[in-house]
Amino acid sequence: MQAGRHTDRTVTVTGAASGIGRGVALRFGEEGADVVVADLRRDPKRGERYDTEAKVPTDELLSDETPGDGTFVETDVADPESAKSMTEETVESYGGIDVLVNNAGIQILGDSQATTIADWERSIGVDLDGAFYCAKYAIPSLRASEGQIINVGSVRGFEGGGGPSYAAAKGGVVNLTRDLATELGPANVRVNCIDPGYVETPLQDYLTEEDVERSADHTLLLRFGLPRDVGDAAVFLASEEAGFITGVNLPVDGGWLAHSGL
Numbered sequence: 001m002q003a004g005r006h007t008d009r010t011v012t013v014t015g016a017a018s019g020i021g022r023g024v025a026l027r028f029g030e031e032g033a034d035v036v037v038a039d040l041r042r043d044p045k046r047g048e049r050y051d052t053e054a055k056v057p058t059d060e061l062l063s064d065e066t067p068g069d070g071t072f073v074e075t076d077v078a079d080p081e082s083a084k085s086m087t088e089e090t091v092e093s094y095g096g097i098d099v100l101v102n103n104a105g106i107q108i109l110g111d112s113q114a115t116t117i118a119d120w121e122r123s124i125g126v127d128l129d130g131a132f133y134c135a136k137y138a139i140p141s142l143r144a145s146e147g148q149i150i151n152v153g154s155v156r157g158f159e160g161g162g163g164p165s166y167a168a169a170k171g172g173v174v175n176l177t178r179d180l181a182t183e184l185g186p187a188n189v190r191v192n193c194i195d196p197g198y199v200e201t202p203l204q205d206y207l208t209e210e211d212v213e214r215s216a217d218h219t220l221l222l223r224f225g226l227p228r229d230v231g232d233a234a235v236f237l238a239s240e241e242a243g244f245i246t247g248v249n250l251p252v253d254g255g256w257l258a259h260s261g262l
Contacts, residue, residue: 023227
């Protein structure tokens with residue numbers, strides 16, 4: 001098989017057991033990368049542990065169709081020690097990290113009065129603190145490799161909606177991206193953020209048919225995105241073709257924000 005753009009590179013993707021993270025992991029695998037799938041080994045909706053790793057795309061990453069390697073590392077990004085351990089295991093296994101994709105995220109519905117303090121802390125812990133912890137521990141290796149950080153934010157980081165904890169966390173991810181880009185630019189480490197709109201993932205299971213129709217109508221391309229759409233953007237941002245791009249928040253939203261006037 002012809003080598004991809006990321007052959008012989010090590011890419012860590014958090015929250016990669018399903019949804020957008022899975023799509024990102026598989027795209028980097030197709031491009032020849034060794035991919036570390038960092039996630040919890042349980043269904044986030046039911047709290048049940050996976051019976052097998054079948055829901056984690058390591059089998060697909062190890063197939064004959066992808067030249068790279070795939071490894072699952074159980075990780076709770078909201079726990080700094082877990083994030084640190086995942087990073088250390090990755091460096092020990094592969095010698096370093098070339099790309100970190102901070103994708104892990106949860107969304108807890110409800111307005112300010114329905115959101116409990118525990119809800120707030122868990123959402124901020126996964127969506128914002130987790131991105132910082134994983135970046136913090138990966139940066140020494142990324143400096144050595146002159147690598148990249150790709151954060152996954154949301155259109156909700158630029159507008160209201162989605163619940164106070166989610167909107168606040170994603171707004172934080174947007175500005176964390178800019179700050180890390182400012183810090184790491186002189187080391188030739190690029191930091192960018194992808195801001196998806198509505199994407200067909202389990203995170204959207206709460207939507208009614210009316211919600212789906214209304215959201216699709218608000219999207220200029222009149223459909224939800226696919227995890228692969230975000231994966232394509234991540235593969236590009238981590239490539240040499242994007243070598244002069246840093247500190248950018250890239251909407252992958254089918255025109256959602258353009259329609260919102262933001």
